[in-house]
Structures are given as C-alpha cells and as structure tokens.
Amino acid sequence: MKIPSVKGFHDVLPGESARWSRLEATAREVFLRYNFAEVRLPIVERAELFRRSVGETTDIVEKEMYAFEDRDGTEVTLRPEGTASAVRSYVEHTMQAAEPVTKLFYFGPMFRRERPQRGRLRQFSQIGVEVFGRDDPGIDAEVLLLMSDLLRAFEIESGEIGVNTLGCSECRPGFRSALVAWGESKRDAICGDCQRRLEQNPLRLLDCKQPGCEALRETAPKMLDHTCLACGEHFARVRQLCEFQGVELALRPYMVRGLDYYCRTAFEVTAQGLGSQNAIGGGGRYDGLVRSLGGPAVGGIGFALGVERLALVLEAQGVEPPSTTPExxxxxxxxxxxxxxxxxxxxxxxxxxxxxxxxxxxxxxxxxxxxxxxxxxxxxxxxxxxxxxxxxxxxxxxxxxxxxxxxxxxxxxxxxxxxxxxxxxxxxxx
RNA sequence: GUGAGUGUAGCUCAAUCGGUUAGAGCGCUGGACUGUGGCUCCAGAGGUUGUGGGUUCGAUCCCCAUCACUCACCCCA
Missing domain, CATH: 3.40.50.800 (Anticodon-binding domain)
Structure with missing residues (x-):
C-alpha cells in the first residue's frame, strides 16, 4: 500500500536539489561579503510569537498557521515566517549587548496552510536576512543592494524590485483614516472583497486586482503624500542611495505588505515565469517590532526570498541545475x-x-x-x-x-x- | 477558503459513437559488436487507465464521491 505525501508538502528530488544547493551556497557567499552571520532557528515556536508580531487579523495568523497544543499544554506552531523567530532569538540572547548592530541570515522551511498552487506550497523554503540596531536610510539601501546583488548572483534575469513607504506610527494613522474616508466614499463602486477590507485591513484596498478597483485607485490617497517629514526624508534618501549604486527601484505607491509589523521602507521582488504567484521575495523595515517583543528599542529591517520560486524562475529561464560528474x-x-x-x-x-x-x-x-x-x-x-x-x-x-x-x-x-x-x-x- | 479544469507506462501524449488484446515517442534493459560509450537498427521489460462506487451486455470514455495536481480568486515567498 502506497502512502502518499501530504498535500502541499513536496519532495525536492536529486535533479532539483542541486539547484537548491547552488542557491544556498551562492547566498551564503554573498551574505558573508556583507558581513552577515548565519543563525539556525527552530521550526516550532510559540503561537503567540506570530500573533503578536505578524498580527492577529492577518490571514497568516488567522487561518494559515499549523498551530497545536503541545502535550504540556503549550500553544505552539510551525513557523509561518522567519522574521519573528529571528527577533525572538535576538531578544532572547540579548544580542544588542554584544554589538550595536546585528546582521543575521537564515535558510529554512516555513509553513502556511494555503490552497496549494504552482509556486505556493504549504511547506516552502526561505532565504532570509535581518538587521537589528540601525534605523538610518543607509542600512535600508545596503539591504536593498544586498538583495539586488543576490538576484544577480543567482542569475535571475527578470527580477524587479518595487518599493514603497508605509509610514510610521506618527503618520500612518492619518493616512489610514484618509484611506478609509476615500473607501467609504467609493463603497458602492468597489468590489466585495474591498468592502470587507475596508473594515479589516484598509491598506489592502490599494493592491486589489479587480479591474474596477484598479481603475478607481488613481483617485485613492497615497502614503507617499501623507508621510511625516522624517518618513518622507528617510524614503527619499533610501531611493537616492540606491540610485547612486545603480540599483533600480520601481516606485509602487500602492504596494502594501501582508504582515502588520512593517513600517517605512517596504519592498518586494517580482519575476517572470511564475503566473500569478510572481513574488519571489519581499521585505521591509519593522522599527517597533523588537521592542514589542520585549527587546530594546532598536530598529530592524529584513527580507526573505522564496527558494521554490527562485528555482521556478531559473527553470523558466532555461537555466539547468548544476550537475556533478565523477572524474x-x-x-x-x-x-x-x-x-x-x-x-x-x-x-x-x-x-x-x-x-x-x-x-x-x-x-x-x-x-x-x-x-x-x-x-x-x-x-x-x-x-x-x-x-x-x-x-x-x-x-x-x-x-x-x-x-x-x-x-x-x-x-x-x-x-x-x-x-x-x-x-x-x-x-x-x- | 471560493470558482473552474486535468488525472492513461518513469516522462510527454494517443486510443473512432461506450466495443472486447489500451498504443506511440522519449527514457530504461539487452542485442547487433564473445573486452569498449555517444549514432543507427532490432528486441524486451514496464499499465488494477489516480482511488472508490454507480449506470451498462460491455466503461479510459457517461454519472457520483474522493484524492492529487493545474489555473484564477484570495494570500504571499
């Protein structure tokens, strides 16, 4: 009797695994050039960690976590993402005491119980980085530059980095109300999903793919026009520094992110050859997160790349996985x-x-x-x-x-x- | 989670209107060549037609259920 694998959980077979090894080896090499150090994080964490960081009302926490009660009653979950774990580790080991700036990278599987599709599995792997202890635009630019270098090292040809600013606790509430007011005024014209978003997660109004909503979007307020002085200057400087280095950033005024902790600089990478699951990576700044998880008041920024999707893009580009032959x-x-x-x-x-x-x-x-x-x-x-x-x-x-x-x-x-x-x-x- | 589509050999696909023995190419194994690879030719192995029911004299084909995958939504890596 054959026992099949679990839906959304796949084997990476010999031919493909060589591609994975190469991606990881390349990433490791690039990370070391930027003086990042590897951290190996556990796959199971307390469920509360993600509720408090990713956000109670996000899809990830609300309906996608593999959460269960451990035998001793502890509520645990298979991690749905890496940043919260990295922050937890940073706080738990008081890393800020040893050095003012901590730069970490990690590889590993993440788990989200979504409906599987090509490029979207229930267990998927990420290559991620996090920087703690700096909140200046320079580090944002360095992280973006690192990501751009990585994509080049991977030989991803169609990668496009989109950026936006999400504002901070000073200016986002004002923008949010402006957006809600706009949404209310268009209530009859927007799609059903957007009417729901209006209540639950208004920022999501901005990246709806419905043709009707997309057309209306022109009239929606942009975060960029509502930033406080500090956020505005920060974002302008990040873009300027990237431009100096020849890193092309596509301004996406309507891009938002699905995790609550992001603020200020947010970005994502999209690539060709993936259908609708075209994001191969994403990240951003999360200044209040470390503090809210019991750590020092330090800023943070990071991103993650999806290994399966990188592999699919390379496959679509016709890049063969490396093969080793004996002598x-x-x-x-x-x-x-x-x-x-x-x-x-x-x-x-x-x-x-x-x-x-x-x-x-x-x-x-x-x-x-x-x-x-x-x-x-x-x-x-x-x-x-x-x-x-x-x-x-x-x-x-x-x-x-x-x-x-x-x-x-x-x-x-x-x-x-x-x-x-x-x-x-x-x-x-x- | 919602809507739709597809499941036939290891892979890519055929199979008339529902008709009896389910085929091909590639790949695999072997031979032509008794100790020498790629090319060519020949042969062989390989199938409970995803699974379970139903309709029918008869089901790969029709119906139902289920599982998996794919596409879009949703979400995001």
Missing part, C-alpha cells in the same frame, strides 16, 4: 576484478576525487554505456588481463583512446592524473 568510472569485469576495483576506487576517493564503481557481472559494453551517461571523463577498465598484469586500462572518453599499462593497479590519484595528462600531450604532438 572516474570504474568498470570491473568479473568478481576477481571487483575487489581490486573497490580498493582502487577507495584510494582515489580518499585522495579527494569522485569515483563511480559499476557492478562486475555486467558486460563491458553495458558498463561503458552507463559510464558515458555519467559523463565521467575517464573509465577505468579492470578485467582479467589487467589483474594478471597488475595494471589498469583507462579509457579517455573525450580522446576516445585507451591508455594501457601507463600505471600500476596500485596507482595513486596524482600519478594516475599525471600519466593521463602525459598520454594526451604526446598524442597531441604526434
């Missing part, structure tokens, strides 16, 4: 040869190279076929003749030539490579 393929003929093949392979592997050993028993032809498929540049043939003469025959696949008796059966990696190299160069001279 040697060992083809033993007969059981006596198998022992020697095993020993030789182990010696070469210990010396640091990749070796695939085929099973004896099969015809040389079929072993060669398999060798060709692995892409190994050299096939070591170990038959009765070789064992008798204590030597090996190496088939140079590219040169399509056999190298006989150039090394002994007890050769090491260095001598073997040297001999193969020598064989090639004498061949070229001839």
């Amino acid at each position: 040697f393929f060992v083809a033993p003929l007969g059981s006596a040869a198998e022992e020697h093949a095993f020993a030789l392979a182990h010696r070469l592997r210990s010396a640091g190279t990749g070796v695939e050993v085929d099973a004896g028993g099969k015809s040389l032809k079929s072993q060669m076929r398999r060798a060709g498929k692995t892409g190994a540049p050299y096939v070591i043939i170990l038959g009765e003749d070789e064992v008798a003469q204590q030597t090996i025959t190496v088939r140079d696949m590219e040169a399509r030539a056999d190298r006989r008796n150039v090394v002994g059966l007890d050769t090491n990696l260095e001598d073997l490579r040297a001999a193969l190299q020598a064989a090639r160069s004498t061949e070229e001279q001839a």
Whole structure:
C-alpha cells in the first residue's frame, strides 16, 4: 500500500536539489561579503510569537498557521515566517549587548496552510536576512543592494524590485483614516472583497486586482503624500542611495505588505515565469517590532526570498541545475576484478576525487554505456588481463583512446592524473 | 477558503459513437559488436487507465464521491 505525501508538502528530488544547493551556497557567499552571520532557528515556536508580531487579523495568523497544543499544554506552531523567530532569538540572547548592530541570515522551511498552487506550497523554503540596531536610510539601501546583488548572483534575469513607504506610527494613522474616508466614499463602486477590507485591513484596498478597483485607485490617497517629514526624508534618501549604486527601484505607491509589523521602507521582488504567484521575495523595515517583543528599542529591517520560486524562475529561464560528474568510472569485469576495483576506487576517493564503481557481472559494453551517461571523463577498465598484469586500462572518453599499462593497479590519484595528462600531450604532438 | 479544469507506462501524449488484446515517442534493459560509450537498427521489460462506487451486455470514455495536481480568486515567498 502506497502512502502518499501530504498535500502541499513536496519532495525536492536529486535533479532539483542541486539547484537548491547552488542557491544556498551562492547566498551564503554573498551574505558573508556583507558581513552577515548565519543563525539556525527552530521550526516550532510559540503561537503567540506570530500573533503578536505578524498580527492577529492577518490571514497568516488567522487561518494559515499549523498551530497545536503541545502535550504540556503549550500553544505552539510551525513557523509561518522567519522574521519573528529571528527577533525572538535576538531578544532572547540579548544580542544588542554584544554589538550595536546585528546582521543575521537564515535558510529554512516555513509553513502556511494555503490552497496549494504552482509556486505556493504549504511547506516552502526561505532565504532570509535581518538587521537589528540601525534605523538610518543607509542600512535600508545596503539591504536593498544586498538583495539586488543576490538576484544577480543567482542569475535571475527578470527580477524587479518595487518599493514603497508605509509610514510610521506618527503618520500612518492619518493616512489610514484618509484611506478609509476615500473607501467609504467609493463603497458602492468597489468590489466585495474591498468592502470587507475596508473594515479589516484598509491598506489592502490599494493592491486589489479587480479591474474596477484598479481603475478607481488613481483617485485613492497615497502614503507617499501623507508621510511625516522624517518618513518622507528617510524614503527619499533610501531611493537616492540606491540610485547612486545603480540599483533600480520601481516606485509602487500602492504596494502594501501582508504582515502588520512593517513600517517605512517596504519592498518586494517580482519575476517572470511564475503566473500569478510572481513574488519571489519581499521585505521591509519593522522599527517597533523588537521592542514589542520585549527587546530594546532598536530598529530592524529584513527580507526573505522564496527558494521554490527562485528555482521556478531559473527553470523558466532555461537555466539547468548544476550537475556533478565523477572524474572516474570504474568498470570491473568479473568478481576477481571487483575487489581490486573497490580498493582502487577507495584510494582515489580518499585522495579527494569522485569515483563511480559499476557492478562486475555486467558486460563491458553495458558498463561503458552507463559510464558515458555519467559523463565521467575517464573509465577505468579492470578485467582479467589487467589483474594478471597488475595494471589498469583507462579509457579517455573525450580522446576516445585507451591508455594501457601507463600505471600500476596500485596507482595513486596524482600519478594516475599525471600519466593521463602525459598520454594526451604526446598524442597531441604526434 | 471560493470558482473552474486535468488525472492513461518513469516522462510527454494517443486510443473512432461506450466495443472486447489500451498504443506511440522519449527514457530504461539487452542485442547487433564473445573486452569498449555517444549514432543507427532490432528486441524486451514496464499499465488494477489516480482511488472508490454507480449506470451498462460491455466503461479510459457517461454519472457520483474522493484524492492529487493545474489555473484564477484570495494570500504571499
């Protein structure tokens, strides 16, 4: 009886996992250049952490969390996002005491119980960064620059960074009332969803995709026109600094974010090839969050990229996942040869190279076929003749030539490579 | 969560009006070549037609349920 995987929970199979490894390795490299340090965060947190940070009335908290009661009665949940965990960790370990600025990055799975679609799974992986302890526009620009560098390093071609300012506790309430007033005045014209949003989450009025609402939006107030002086200057400076560095930011006056903690600079990256789930990353500033979770009054900013979506974009771009091929393929003929093949392979592997050993028993032809498929540049043939003469025959696949008796059966990696190299160069001279 | 669509071999797809033995290409295994890969040719393996019911003499085809995926909404990475 087959037992299927759970809906929305997928395997990342060998071909694809190579792409993931590459993404993570690349990200790690870029993060280190920006002096970010990795933090490994738990997957289960107290449910309260997200209620207080992401927001009670957000979809994520209201209907998407995998929350349950632990055996001791603790209300826990599979984390739906990374920022709250990172903040919790920052506060729990009083990181501000060790250094004024903390720059963290993390990889890992997140869980949201949504209806699955392409690019939207119930378990999905994020690559995220957070900076604590700076609230100047310079760090916002650095984070945006980092994100832009990352996308380039990933070879994402269609990534577009949209930005907006969400204001702060000073100016957002005023904007919010202006928006609600506008919404009330259009109540009959906006869609049903928007009428609901008007009550629950008015900012969401701005990014409705209904054609009717989209048309009306022109007449809606923009946060940009309602910022306090400090927020206005902050945002202008962020954009200016990015421009200096050649980071293109598309101003999206109607972009809002789904998590309550964001303020001031907010951004998201969209890319081609994903259908309607076209956001590959998003983030922003969250100045009150650390304080509200019991930490010091420090500002924060961060973003997360969705690994599945990055992989889909790369696939759509026709970028093949990296493949690794062993340097040697060992083809033993007969059981006596198998022992020697095993020993030789182990010696070469210990010396640091990749070796695939085929099973004896099969015809040389079929072993060669398999060798060709692995892409190994050299096939070591170990038959009765070789064992008798204590030597090996190496088939140079590219040169399509056999190298006989150039090394002994007890050769090491260095001598073997040297001999193969020598064989090639004498061949070229001839 | 709402609305719609699609499920046939490992993959991509056929199969007449509901008709008896469900096919092809690719891939896989082997052979042509008794110790030599890619190309070519030949052969073979591989299917409870997603699953469970129903209608019918007969179901891959029609109906119901269910599961999964896909698309849009919603949401967001």
